Amino acid sequence: MSAETVATATTGHPEHAGHGGAVHESHDRTYVKIACILAVLTFMEMLTYFESIFPDGVERYFAVVLLVLMGTKFYLISAYFMHLRWDKPVLKRVFMTGIVIAVGVYLIMLTAFNFWNGPGVMPH
Amino acid sequence: MAETLTASAEGGHAAHDDHGHETNTGITNEKLGMWLFLGSECLLFGGLISTFLLYKKKLDTFPGFENTTIVRLGRNVYDIPFTSVSSFVLLMSSLTMVLAVSALTRDDQRRMRTWLLATVFLGATFLAGQVYEFTAFVKEGLGFTTNIFSSAFYTLTGFHGAHVLIGIIILMTMFARSLQGKLRARNAETLEIAGLYWHFVDVVWVVIFVVVYLIK
Numbered sequence: 001m002s003a004e005t006v007a008t009a010t011t012g013h014p015e016h017a018g019h020g021g022a023v024h025e026s027h028d029r030t031y032v033k034i035a036c037i038l039a040v041l042t043f044m045e046m047l048t049y050f051e052s053i054f055p056d057g058v059e060r061y062f063a064v065v066l067l068v069l070m071g072t073k074f075y076l077i078s079a080y081f082m083h084l085r086w087d088k089p090v091l092k093r094v095f096m097t098g099i100v101i102a103v104g105v106y107l108i109m110l111t112a113f114n115f116w117n118g119p120g121v122m123p124h
Numbered sequence: 125m126a127e128t129l130t131a132s133a134e135g136g137h138a139a140h141d142d143h144g145h146e147t148n149t150g151i152t153n154e155k156l157g158m159w160l161f162l163g164s165e166c167l168l169f170g171g172l173i174s175t176f177l178l179y180k181k182k183l184d185t186f187p188g189f190e191n192t193t194i195v196r197l198g199r200n201v202y203d204i205p206f207t208s209v210s211s212f213v214l215l216m217s218s219l220t221m222v223l224a225v226s227a228l229t230r231d232d233q234r235r236m237r238t239w240l241l242a243t244v245f246l247g248a249t250f251l252a253g254q255v256y257e258f259t260a261f262v263k264e265g266l267g268f269t270t271n272i273f274s275s276a277f278y279t280l281t282g283f284h285g286a287h288v289l290i291g292i293i294i295l296m297t298m299f300a301r302s303l304q305g306k307l308r309a310r311n312a313e314t315l316e317i318a319g320l321y322w323h324f325v326d327v328v329w330v331v332i333f334v335v336v337y338l339i340k
Contacts, residue, residue, distance in 0.1 A: 028226050035219035039212060045338055046208035063339050070334040073215075074327055081222045082323045083316075088151055091159050098163025102170030110174055 034080045041069050158317045162324045169328050172280040173335055179276040201266070202337050203257065210253040211333045214288075217246035218326045221295075221319045231309035233302060240299050240315075243322065247292045254285045277336070284332060287325045294318050 047053070048062045079085040084092045110116070147153060224239035258278070261267075268278045298318055301307045307315060 028223060031219055031222050031226070035216060038215045042208060042212050042215060042333075045334065046204060048338060049204040049208075066334045066338050070330055073330045077218060077323055077327050077330065081218050081326075082320055088149065090149055091151065091156070094156070094159045094163050095166075098166035102166040105167070106170045106174035110177065113178055115178060 030080065034076050038073055038076060041073050045069050152313060155313060155317055155320075158320050162320065165324065165328075169280075169283070169331070172276075172283055173331065176276040176280045176336060179272045201261070203260070204337060206253070206257070207333065207337050210250050210257075211329060213246050213253070214250045214326050214329050217243045217250070218323050220246060221322045225312065225316050225319050228307065228312045228315050229309055236307075236315075237299060237302055240295055240302070244292055244295050244299070247288055247295070247322075251285060251288055251292070254281065254288075280332065280336065284325070284328055287328070291318075291322045291325050294321065 045066060048059075048066060051059050078095065084095065147156075149156065220239045220242040224236050224243060227233075227235035227239055258281075261274075266274050268275055295318060298307060298315055301314075
């Protein structure tokens with residue numbers, strides 16, 4: 001079995017066929033680039049802690065900015081490191097189903113406990 | 125060989141030596157099972173995070189924090205720069221994990237073991253940071269049963285820490301299998317599946333770091 005066949009058989013990504021080690025080398029570079037982006041995004045998240053370095057009034061937008069940064073990091077890890085970008089679409093659907101059900105159920109739960117408007121009916 | 129090439133052209137893992145028979149999805153049962161498990165884990169951590177969010181408002185029952193609003197929580201309880209470094213360490217462990225899988229698909233055993241050990245080391249560093257953080261909180265008087273906020277906090281971050289520990293054990297097992305010559309390029313999917321679990325633990329921390337530590 002050639003190295004190309006091994007690479008294709010073990011990853012299962014169609015675009016790997018016929019490229020072998022070269023594709024993996026290029027993917028390794030992609031992984032390093034993604035890690036660098038993730039590190040920068042984490043640094044940006046940490047900066048929001050030091051409110052004094054920002055002009056007055058900006059901190060009210062921090063929650064939105066942090067959620068956008070979080071979503072971007074989530075996407076980058078699941079798409080590239082977890083290979084959802086290259087894998088079969090059914091795996092993406094399986095994972096997204098779990099996320100959508102979890103977000104939906106717990107948004108309803110938080111709403112039921114009046115989370116968005118003060119203390120509400122929080123259990124003691 | 126013919127079966128292997130056919131499965132490869134279809135983008136599947138059906139003909140792996142260690143993963144048995146073909147499936148009509150072109151995905152091995154092991155891999156599909158792991159993704160289904162990760163989907164269900166979203167519900168577990170979703171429940172823990174939303175419970176924490178509800179009880180976070182009970183911070184003022186913590187002795188010494190009676191007049192503390194949630195806006196000041198970050199400065200009073202958490203050490204954000206320290207936790208940011210921990211987050212960075214866990215993110216980098218995802219990089220070393222994916223590089224280990226990549227090295228194994230090339231059957232580069234030496235690099236695969238190096239990246240695998242680096243992942244274990246980074247994961248253990250993250251865990252050590254969490255133990256240090258918990259110890260610092262307890263010394264300040266914030267124990268598991270101090271108030272409902274602390275119970276929710278320790279349960280959420282403790283569950284995540286337990287997942288990291290399980291991940292480390294799985295990776296150590298993979299390392300031992302590679303030393304025995306049982307982890308080769310032909311069954312690289314075994315390591316890829318272990319990697320999926322590890323990346324998921326990382327993804328969960330991405331959410332926890334923002335929702336629990338940073339958003340005030």
